Amino acid sequence: MYDITVIGAGITGTFIARELSKYDLNILLLDKENDVANGTTKANSAIVHAGYDAAEGTLKAKFNVRGNEMFDEICRDLDVPFKRVGSLVTAFNHEEMETIRCLYQRGITNGVPDMKIINQEEIMELEGNIKEDIQGALYAKTGGIVGPWELAIALAENAVENGVELQLNRPVTAIKKGEEGYRITAGNSTYKTKIIINCAGVYADQIDQMINEKTFEILPNRGEYNLFDKSMGNLVNTVVFGCPSAAGKGTVILPTVHGNLLLGPTAEPIDNKEDTRTTFEGLTTINDHARDTLKQIGFSEVITSFSGIRAKVETKDFIIEKAAGKEDFINVAGIDSPGLTAAPAIAEYVTEMAKESAASMGMSFNKKETFNNRRTPSIHFMELSRKEQEGLIEKDSRFGRVICRCENITEGEIVDVINRKAGATTLDGVKRRARPGSGRCQGGFCAPRVMEILARELNVEMKDVLKDGLGSYILTEQTK
Amino acid sequence: MLNYEIVVIGGGPAGLAAAIEAKKNGAKDILVLERDMELGGILQQCIHNGFGLHVFKEELTGPEYAERFIQELKDMGIEYKLDTMVLEVSRDKKIRAMNREEGILNIHAKAVVLAMGCRERTRGAIRIPGTRPAGVMTAGTAQRFVNMEGYMTGKRVLILGSGDIGLIMARRLTLEGAEVLGVAELMPFSGGLNRNIVQCLEDYDIPLYLQHTVVDIEGKDRVEAVTIAQVDDRYKPIKGTEKRFDCDTLLLSVGLIPENELSKSAGITLDRITAGPNVNEAMETSVEGIFACGNVVHVHDLVDWVTEESRKAGRNAARYVSGALKNTGNKISVQGIKGVRYVVPQEIRPENLTGKTEFMMRVDGVYQNVKLVAKIGEEVIRSVKRRHVAPGEMENLMLDLGNIDPKNLNNLTIELVQEEGA
Amino acid sequence: MEKKEMICIVCPVGCHMEVVRDGKSKDGYEVSGNQCLRGKVYGVKEMSNPTRVLTTTVKIREGKLPRLPVTTKGAIPKGMMMEAMKTINQVEVKAPVKVGRVIIKNLLNTGVDVVATRSMEEEARSQSQKVS
Structure with a gap:
């Protein structure tokens, strides 16, 4: 009990x-x-x-x-x-300026600290890549x-x-x-x-x-996203919200904690709670928003698209x-x-x-x-000092073997996240914990190696290693 | 700090040829750093034949082609380290690498040859809608699983992209017992060799859907169905042309991208079109003493050309180390225009030219009966007929630039001209 | 009348050819659409006796990989591909193997051998890699 x-x-x-x-x-x-x-x-x-x-x-x-x-x-x-990178709600016209003033007032009522409405010049200092015709923004330092x-x-x-x-x-x-x-x-x-x-x-x-x-x-509601390579990661420094309107809360352009750029979400009511597909229309909508807001962005640098279902x-x-x-x-x-x-x-x-x-x-x-x-x-090998890195390899040579070439993730880190409490048992589980496969090649090179490590650590056959859910087998059978 | 005359990053066909050629040209201490567990690079998984017709005058499979170079490298006593990842290359040619046995390695080289190859374009880069289940994989990853690890990646397969890897995998999976339902290609023509279309698709009655793309992937855990549709001239899917395939696998063969993260870390200038380093006649990048060759510079369609190009890089790296490579600052810039998307090398130093210089290029579409015309300024220096050119087939042009008067230093352009009356 | 449309694969031009059976012709076939003689030779061969080189893998024990790449040492009739695969899939070899080693002699009486296309040293990789 x-x-x-x-x-x-x-x-x-x-x-x-x-x-x-x-x-x-x-x-x-x-x-x-x-x-x-x-x-x-x-x-x-x-x-x-x-x-x-x-x-x-x-x-x-x-x-x-x-x-x-x-x-x-x-x-x-x-x-x-x-x-805590701070957040901006952008206003490109008079109407949007009104909206951000309302948001500011609401923030005061809600008890939000460290907010101010900033002008075009101040915005340019924070976000040089936002289009010059911006009029103002609500800047909240506590956003993160x-x-x-x-x-x-x-x-x-x-x-x-x-x-x-x-x-x-x-x-x-x-x-x-x-x-x-x-x-x-x-x-x-x-x-x-x-x-x-x-x-x-x-x-x-x-x-x-x-x-x-x-x-x-x-009421399930789907939001689609585009994630960009780290080469686009410094296009914005803060969380940049589009101005909310009757049409919706506005699309967001933000850096991720790992240095990528994230665009999204759309907002679409759906019937099926498992319908996590992305669509041409959705991804185009969020890209268009970024094109309207930023001076430059390289859409060929998208490394993955995904969608999530929100419980409204x-x-x-x-x-x-x-x-x-x-x-x-x-x-x-x-x-x-x-x-x-x-x-x-x-x-x-x-x-x-x-x-x-x-x-x-x-x-x-x-x-x-x-x-x-x-x-x-947790262990983030590449973020350690040279001395710490050397010490770690000395202790366990698997930290000297890079498995993920894009994010430079070592075998040691992968073994660590498998063997933790609530540890990884799948390819995506390893990816969410230690990040191999979340880089630009999206696991093309490292997936076979990570699967090999999972099979070894969990003592299962290679073909029984899953991508994510129980039915998400990657390999069907041995050849011959 | 370890010291070498030349460090070659990458032990695939490019790195092997560069290292061997550098040694033959007098370089003494050469080190090859390879991130995989064996030498040979991607050739080890390309078990099909069609390699070596140019270099060896016989038709070899990928592993055979690789093994000849690996054997030569070993016979020459060239040092190499496997399972070794290069983390950083600096402008002053300091390399930080790492492996299990030796830990972190700090290496200083007089010259560096970048030969990291390329990676496959992924689903994200081409914005395929639908769910994100298992069973969507790049063709190269599937090729490794099937040919080297001995595992099938699915039973009913659809392939997007008719580049050579996609075509080769269509045949390979069929032979291993999978059902390949078709190959969809966005463009109105295949990016692969005709020979592969015939021998990999037609031989096995696998349909090729030109001007089609994937518009939906279904399945939560594993792919359950994939829908393709015809596209219009602007590559937009046309409503009503959808075809839905019940399948468990979607393989992607949608292009290759040179792997230049290390080049960037060294501050090397990259070409916007090739996505590889700008190189000169010696295959030297914008950073003096750092050379590059093979698919890291531009994606080749034949390994034989990779070998040729890499020999050039290796030879010149050796000349650089011995001080024989000249650099007086005189340069001619090389540009592809009017139908020629890019030309490699992008720059030449006339003082280093001996005999003819080879230029490699790709065109921007399929053309019949054209001329490749090279000009210095307005003066045509060579014009060569081509009955057929296509983006999938690299073109090369030999130019004799040896007797250019340095006073006439000007830009070299190569363009495509439609033959009159054709 | 026996007739086939095909793309010539002899060179990158890729002529679209039509090959028609023609008893009166010397080769027994009439080829059209080809721009050179090599295309004609290819067209006739494709109709009379199309052959292909087969490249695949065989199981290998105690190698550093579980599969060894192999090729037929010459072209075999196109229609025999699947049968050839069945035969080749029965074979299991043991490391070490040198490149060029004959794996199957005279495959299905074609007179063509199947040979290894790489050398493979003896080495047990991780447990999961073992061929079961």
């Missing part, structure tokens, strides 16, 4: 699981996918928002501003790439960029290090309430738990309705509440933008809710002394 089961190991679920792991509880973290962070968390804008966007008084406004403050510490503790899946993976890893049980490939298909809590059917397993926290992203409504009256519906809801605010009449079922739903930024604050809040529930259920909920807030430090 688990005390608490968190359904969904995306950014919200992993943050909550890790927060709960500070307490002496028996915690289960379930996900339907073959890796953590495999839904919306792996395909979004990777932005830590300042907090002027969300309407006054909403949960989004509250948790965005609070969450933003928490990023420095959490990313330091978990050794996750995070840069983060590695979203790296963060969720680090949270899962740290949660597991602190005693959380992680179970992957466990799609929840039924939830029954018994005399002693819930019985969850997930994949071929069943789990008993006292409290359920539903962080199932685009499937949060389905999970909720397995046991509760329908009170909300997830009718009310347009986060739904973070107990199910009607239930102390032991907490919904954390509708976590679309700024969900990534808000996640640490949501975790704090949900933990308090769980604590209240526990109290009402007579369940103990005490801090444990053994909690370790730091995960085993």
